[in-house]
Every structure is written in C-alpha cells, then in structure tokens.
Amino acid sequence: MGSLLANNWHSFLTGFGWTILSSIVALVFSLIIGSLFAIMEVMPNKVLRVIGNVYVEIFRNIPLLVITMFFYLVIPLYFVKINGFTAGTIGLTIYTSAFIAETVRSGINSVDIGQMEAARAMGMTYGQAMRYIVLPQAFKLVIPPLGNQFINLVKNSSVLAFVAGFDLMYQGNAIASQTFDTVNTYIIVGLFYLVITLPISYYMRHLEKTLA
Amino acid sequence: MQNWIDAYSAVNLKFLLQGLWVTVEISALSVIFSMIFGSILGIIRYSKIAYVSKIVGFIIDIIRNLPLLLIIFFVYFGLPSIGFKPDTIPAAILAMSVFESMMVAEIIRSGIQAVDIGQMEAARAMGMRYTQAMVHIVLPQAYKKMIPALVSQLISLIKDTSLTTIIVVPELMQHAQVIYGQNANYIVPMYLALAILYFIVCYALSLISKVVDRRLA
Numbered sequence: 001m002g003s004l005l006a007n008n009w010h011s012f013l014t015g016f017g018w019t020i021l022s023s024i025v026a027l028v029f030s031l032i033i034g035s036l037f038a039i040m041e042v043m044p045n046k047v048l049r050v051i052g053n054v055y056v057e058i059f060r061n062i063p064l065l066v067i068t069m070f071f072y073l074v075i076p077l078y079f080v081k082i083n084g085f086t087a088g089t090i091g092l093t094i095y096t097s098a099f100i101a102e103t104v105r106s107g108i109n110s111v112d113i114g115q116m117e118a119a120r121a122m123g124m125t126y127g128q129a130m131r132y133i134v135l136p137q138a139f140k141l142v143i144p145p146l147g148n149q150f151i152n153l154v155k156n157s158s159v160l161a162f163v164a165g166f167d168l169m170y171q172g173n174a175i176a177s178q179t180f181d182t183v184n185t186y187i188i189v190g191l192f193y194l195v196i197t198l199p200i201s202y203y204m205r206h207l208e209k210t211l212a
Numbered sequence: 213m214q215n216w217i218d219a220y221s222a223v224n225l226k227f228l229l230q231g232l233w234v235t236v237e238i239s240a241l242s243v244i245f246s247m248i249f250g251s252i253l254g255i256i257r258y259s260k261i262a263y264v265s266k267i268v269g270f271i272i273d274i275i276r277n278l279p280l281l282l283i284i285f286f287v288y289f290g291l292p293s294i295g296f297k298p299d300t301i302p303a304a305i306l307a308m309s310v311f312e313s314m315m316v317a318e319i320i321r322s323g324i325q326a327v328d329i330g331q332m333e334a335a336r337a338m339g340m341r342y343t344q345a346m347v348h349i350v351l352p353q354a355y356k357k358m359i360p361a362l363v364s365q366l367i368s369l370i371k372d373t374s375l376t377t378i379i380v381v382p383e384l385m386q387h388a389q390v391i392y393g394q395n396a397n398y399i400v401p402m403y404l405a406l407a408i409l410y411f412i413v414c415y416a417l418s419l420i421s422k423v424v425d426r427r428l429a
Contacts, residue, residue, distance in 0.1 A: 061414035062407050063371035065385060070403045077214075077399065151277065158279035162378065169281055182290040190278050190286075197277035 001184045008175045015171030016192050018085065022167060023154045023196075026092035030153070031146075033093065034100025039130065041105045052101070059098035065159055067091045072163040084163035096153050103149060107142035108134060144211065147204035151197045158193075168192050219401035224391050231387030232409055238301065238383060239370045242308035246369075247362075249309070250316025255346065258321045275314040281375050283307045288379045304376040304383075308369060315365050323358035324350060356428050363421035367414045374410075384409060 005012065040052030059067065068091030075082055082090075111134050119129035161169035172189035176182045257269045275283070287298065287307040298306060327350050335345035374385040388406050392398040 057415060058407075058411065061367070061371075061411045061418070063374040063385070063410055065374045065377070066403065066406045066410060070407075073399050074403060155277070155279040158281040159375075161281065169279065169285075172282075173285065176285075176289060180293075182293050183286075186282060186286045186290050190282055193278055193282065194274065198273065201273065201277050 001188065004175075004179060004181055004184050005188055008179075011171045011175055012168070012188060012192065015166065015168035015189075018160070018166045019154070019157050019168040019192075020196070022085065022089045022092065022157045022160060022165065023150070026089050026096055026153055026157070027150055029093040030097035030100050033097035035104050037097065037101035038104035038108060039135075041101065042108050044126070056098045056101045056105075059094055060102065064091060064095040064156055065162060067095055068159050068163060084160060084165040085167075088157070088160035088163050088165040088167075091159065092153060092157060095156070096149060099149050099152070100146065103142050103145045104138065107138035107145075110141055111137045140211075144204045144208045147200055147207070151200055151204075154196050155193065213397060214400040215395070215397040216401050218395075219391070219398040220405070224398075225405075227387050227391060228384065228405060228409065231382060231384035232413075234301070234381070235370065235373045235383040235385075236413075238304055238308065238373050238376070238381070239366070241305050242312055242369060242373075243366055245305070245309035246312035246316045249313040251320050253313060253317035254320025254324070257317060258324045272314045272317050275311060276318060278311075280307070280311045280372050281378070283311050284375060284379060300376075300379050300381045303379060304373070304381045308372065308376075312365065312369050316362070319358050319361045319365060320354070323354035323361070326357050327353045359428065360421055360425055363417060367417055370414055370417075371410060 037052045037055050040048045041056065043049055043052075068088050071082070071090050072084060072087035075087065115133050115137065116129050119133040120126070124132070157167055158169040159165075160167035161173060164170060168189055172185055176185040179185065253268055253272060257265050257272060259265060284304065284307040287310075288300070288303040291298065291303075331349050331353065332345050335349040336342070340348070373381075373383055376383060377386040377389060380386060385406065388402040392402045
C-alpha cells in the first residue's frame, strides 16, 4: 500500500483537492439557496410558500445522479458546453440545497412563535424580526444537522466520478485500472474521505451532546 | 431536436418499467437485510458490552462516513482480487446492505436512547431479563419513534440504487442510459422520465410515512 501511495500520491492529492473544492463551493451555494427556500417556506405569502415547498420536494426525491447527469448532458445541448466538474458541482448544490432548506425550515419552526410575535409587537417589520431575532436562533439549532449535511455532501461529491470531475473517486478508479491493485487503491481513497468526514462526524456528535 | 414521441414508445416505456422493477427489488432486499443487521449492530452498540460495542461502533462510524459509491466499487472490483466475485445484482445488494446496515444501526441506537431509561428499569424491576425488556418493552417504543428516520433512509436507499448503474446493474437509471445510448435525441425525454419515476416512488413513500407517523403519534 505504501508504494501504491508513493507512486500515485500526485493523483490522490489532486483528486482530494478537487473533492474538497467541489464540496466547499457546493456548500456555500447550497447554504445560500437552501436558506432562501427555507425562508420562502415559512413566509405568510402563500405563493412563495408553495414555490419553496415544490422546490424542496422535487429535488429531495430525485437521485443526485439524475440531477448531475441532466446538467452534464442537457445543458450542452441547448446552452454552453460545461465540464464534468462544473456540472457535478451544480448538481451537488441543487440537491444539497433542498436538504438544507428542509433542515433550516425545521430550525425556524422550532424557534418559539412568541419570539416572532414579540419582535413584531416591538415594531419590527417581518423581515427585521426574521433577520435579527428568528434566524440567529434557528441557525444555532441547525448547526449539528447542517454538519451532517456537509458530511453527506462530501460523500455525495463522489458522483463527480460519473462525469469525469477529476475528484478523489475518479482518480481512484483511474489508479485502480492502471495498477490492478483495486483493494488497496480503494482503501486509500476511503482513508482520504475519512480524513474529512470522520472528524466532522465526531465533532457534530460532541456538539449535539453539549447543545442538548 | 429531441424526439419526444419516439422516446416514449411502448417498447421504451416497458423497458424503463422493467428497470424500475429491478430498482424496487434491489431496494426491498437491501432494506430487509439492513433492517436485520442494522438492528443487531445498533443494539450491540447501545448495550455497552466490553470492547465489542466499541469495536462495532468504530466500524459503523467508518463505513457510514464513506461514500456508497466507493463501497460499490470495492465490492465489485476489489473483492474479486481476494477471491470473491459476485455478479452485478448480488454485488449491488451486498454493497447497499452493508452501507445501509450502518445507517440503520445508527438510527436504531439513537431511537433506543430516546426511549425513557425508566422503561428499561421498570421492566427489569418487574423481573424481566435484559433481553426480554429490550425486545418487549424498549424496542417496540423505539421503532415507533424511528419510523420517520427509517423511511427517509429508505428513500435515500432507493435514490442511491441509481449509483449501481456504474457496475451495469439493469436498474432504472441503467435502462434509461441504454435507451438514450441508441439515440441522442432521447436524452431529455429520458431524464424527464427518470425524474418523474423516481419522484413518484420516493414522494409516495414520504407521504405514507407522514400518515403513519400521525396515526401512531
């Protein structure tokens, strides 16, 4: 295993880098998009609520692979040619944003309604009350589940391998098919994933215990 | 130009539904296996048996934090080099069952933890053994609480079967790829069909789960 790593460290590290980049870009955008849809889902306006709900239900119930392949194959047919990394990261962002919307929405709902009422009674507008009173409390509640979403996101970024996204899984497959040392290659790939996911997983469990 | 009429010919639709059936079969078998192994592992982890629970817990944490796709590759391309060569469908079921067992184990463990400790103590005080109290008192209450989490795990399992297309398991995603592989003008219709079919199955399950949850609560 040592020589396998020594001979291919450049590919492994490149893959690791693309995996991290894709995960972080998708995290940032899916946090923004997910929070927007979560807020839409709790708005007094019925039309916005329905739009938010439809978005979340659609993208939570379709496989990530279908979404990713759609972007990879269909966007080039009508618009611009996009590479696998971009298509994969867009797919990841949309898929994850639906889950984040759901998480943030349940966070907002679990903030006592009295907080919103009190803020409105103090003369704040709905937007102010949401921004300064409800959302800060909601985000504190949703940190552990958001951490778990990030772990899922890192694991899910392996779909980039389907669209030649140069990520860890893709590089691992390339190395496995060159060296024929499939078992050890996949073990090394697994260790790289665990370097990211395990610490977050343990930290989130610790947070859950201390916040509870 | 995308050809919608020919893409949705009777032959193609039938082929897609055959794929959907394989998806359902793989999901059903994986669910059964992972419920059994997951429950056992979850209880072992919860029970705090010296060393055993720690080791089981560590294995659960490792596998849960790996991508399912990696486990599929490992089972299908890795295991043959150490003398075990499963066919595509058994490989898919094995990989999914291993991964989902760990997910279920974690759900079971937190479900058991959510049952008031007084239930176990009362059952023990009534003279029940630990296993009796677990099987008859704690687990039935735990499963009731876990239904939403277990169903959403089932939904992600069904979605994840699409990954097995990479080892050419003849499931829904793979059948769609075969169809648009013959004619590039079928790509958009096929992805629309995939989205609709997966959505119907998964959304129906989530609706059922909501109803069941409301009945039991």
